[in-house]
Amino acid sequence: MNPGASTTDTIAAIATPVGAGGIGVVRISGPESLWIARRLTRRARDPKPRYAHLARVYDGNNELIDQALLLFMPGPRSYTGEDVAELSCHGGPVALRRVLDSALAAGARPAGPGEFTLRAFLNGRLDLAQAEAVADLVAAPTPAALAVAANQLAGRLSDAVGDMRSACLDLLAQMEAEVDFDEDEVPPMDRALLASTLDSLHQRLEDALATAGRGIMQRHGVRVALVGSPNVGKSSLMNALLSTDRAIVTEIPGTTRDVLEESFDLDGVPIVLNDTAGLRETRDPVETLGVERSSRALEGADAVVLVLDASRPLLGNDETAAARVRTAAKPTIVALNKRDLPHAVRAADVRDFAPNAPVVHTAAIREDVNELREALRHVIGLAGADGGLALVASVRHQEALTRARDELAAAHRAVSDDQPSDLVSIGVRGAVNALGEITGESATEDLLDVIFSKFCIGK
Ligand SMILES: Nc1nc2c(ncn2[C@@H]2O[C@H](COP(=O)(O)OP(=O)(O)OP(=O)(O)O)[C@@H](O)[C@H]2O)c(=O)[nH]1
Ligand SMILES: [Mg+2]
Incomplete structure (x- = not known):
């Protein structure tokens, strides 16, 4: 797509998601859209603007494709500011593809990503911030x-x-x-x-x-990795935070082999949780790959929860996991899990594991994770933040x-x-x-290209 491209040609795209649906929309915008819509529907007269017309849709060989609602919105009071025709078809992928192909055969060209919205911007219907919205x-x-x-x-x-x-x-x-x-x-x-x-x-x-901090987090989410030695309850904590049985939990150390990813909503911020394989030295080739993936998840995370089993004395593997977390140098929370059992570890024992990190107590098995949630709010800067709508x-x-x-x-x-x-x-x-x-008043073509290339086709 070239944002500098003239808007004198007519573009068309399927505007609804791929797959079968109740309705699928083919959208056409540009000077030829009225003519193309009439041709596809074999209408002798112009459709009434902003009025839903029941119409049969034909291909170039006069073969019936579908029955649709035709909506014609003349410019400049349309989404793109140009003449826009929309055909709301039965939402089957084959029918939609054929309607689109017929529009293309009649003179439209395929729209690039975000090109309808780009035209809306170039025609002054939206400014750049609105187009991004x-x-x-x-x-x-x-x-x-x-x-x-x-x-x-x-x-x-x-x-x-x-x-x-x-x-x-x-x-x-x-x-x-x-x-x-x-x-x-x-x-x-x-x-x-x-x-x-x-x-x-x-x-x-x-x-x-x-x-901005809160707004950006709301838009992108925050990636949080649960790491620690095997069997401390990482997967159980993931399940407790999600309130589902997403991850497999067993009493066998080394249960989680791959990195699992799932999101939950914390005060409007999407938290993307990564449950990881327990960190330990192992000869098992599958587990070794899992441990490598855990390290990558740690590197890719915005924040880390170092999980420890408080019901047993600390082990070498716990120290190793803590050392990795320290090296990663991410905002960290230490979770002393299994608080429902008699404890062998206290907060003071793990001060050096992750200096300055808050230490919380959890019992994943009972879904007792409130302290962890609260610590997450603090670590990602949600606590105390103005709860109002981010600008x-x-x-x-x-x-x-x-x-x-x-x-x-x-x-x-x-x-x-x-x-x-x-x-x-x-x-x-x-x-x-x-x-x-x-x-957008001082936006360059390159900037527009970057922004609109991230859109989906048909938008
Ligand atoms: N009593 C008690 N048991 C727990 C708690 N959390 C987890 N467990 C038990 O500890 C065992 C290991 O739990 P997992 O969640 O699989 O531990 P993990 O850290 O994901 O283990 P790996 O995937 O092997 O690294 C299971 O038997 C859990 O039921 C807890 O809060 N209290
Ligand atoms: Mg696990």
């Missing part, structure tokens, strides 16, 4: 992530960014007038007022950025806002150092550009 909405892993995406699509982030950008543009206009005209034509800006305006913009950026939920937006904030800080320093307005304006212009990357 479309993909996030589709992919939202939890209700909290969905709420952030829905609000972003509704323009919550765009409005905030747009406000800050236009405040910066106002400042720039005043400063440029000051540089271009004599003092008697344009009086110089009040420096104290300029400094306080920059201050308040800086604060608004800080406030937005303060929501910022992507690393791209976080980076652009950070740049805008730093540019404004530079502008503020220039004011404090009594620098002339043209030097102050460099930082303000930098902030305008950084903010415009979020909403």
Whole structure:
């Protein structure tokens, strides 16, 4: 897909997921879409705009393919801003493929990933942050992530960014007038007022950025690996956290051979749990492979739970597992499991296992994992965080806002150092550009390519 491509051609795609479904939609957008839709449905007259017409759909050889609802939405008041025709067919993959092929034979070309939404952006129907929200909405892993995406699509982030950008543009206009005209034509800006305006913009950026950590976690999830020596209860803890019997549990050490992965929702943040094979020296070739995979899971994790069996004295394998966890240097929680049994290990005994890591007590067998949940909230920064809806939920937006904030800080320093307005304006212009990357005013073709290539086809 080339974001710079003209939007004068007509694109078509199956907009619903692959497989059989109640309904499957073929979407067509561009100047030829009305003509193509009429051709496919053999309609003598134009369909009424935004009206569902029952229609038979034929291929190029006049063979009946399906019966569908035809919906025609003329531009510019359509999703893409162009003429859009949608055929809601019976959702069988063969029928849909044939309807699409017929649209292509009639002159459309296959749409690239995200190309409908790209056109919506290029035609000014959505700004870039809203276009990204479309993909996030589709992919939202939890209700909290969905709420952030829905609000972003509704323009919550765009409005905030747009406000800050236009405040910066106002400042720039005043400063440029000051540089271009004599003092008697344009009086110089009040420096104290300029400094306080920059201050308040800086604060608004800080406030937005303060929501980014939580927002990004809600969008991507947090990967947590359960590691430890064999038989300590890693798989049982996984099951307890998920409240299911996902992992096989037996009293035989070395039960888990492969890394298991499953998600659960912790305060709206998707936690991707990895249960791993117990770490120990072994000659069993299958177990050896499992232990290697455990190490990779440890490396790939955002946080680690080091699981120990508190009902028996610590063993060499526990020390080895702890050493690996220390080397991985990830945020860590130590779980002393099997607290329902008489304990042989206390929190003080394992202080050196993972210095500074919180130590919690669990009894996976009784689903007693509240302390672990609470420690997870703290370790990933959920505890104490403002539970409100995050404004910022992507690393791209976080980076652009950070740049805008730093540019404004530079502008503020220039004011404090009594620098002339043209030097102050460099930082303000930098902030305008950084903010415009979020909403798209200053987005390059390469950036658009990166963003839209992540979309699914048909969106
Ligand atoms: N009493 C008690 N037993 C537990 C607890 N958690 C796990 N167990 C028992 O400990 C044994 C091992 O549990 P698993 O969950 O398979 O341990 P694991 O760490 O996944 O073991 P590997 O996969 O072999 O590394 C099983 O017999 C469990 O029933 C607990 O909290 N209390
Ligand atoms: Mg296991």
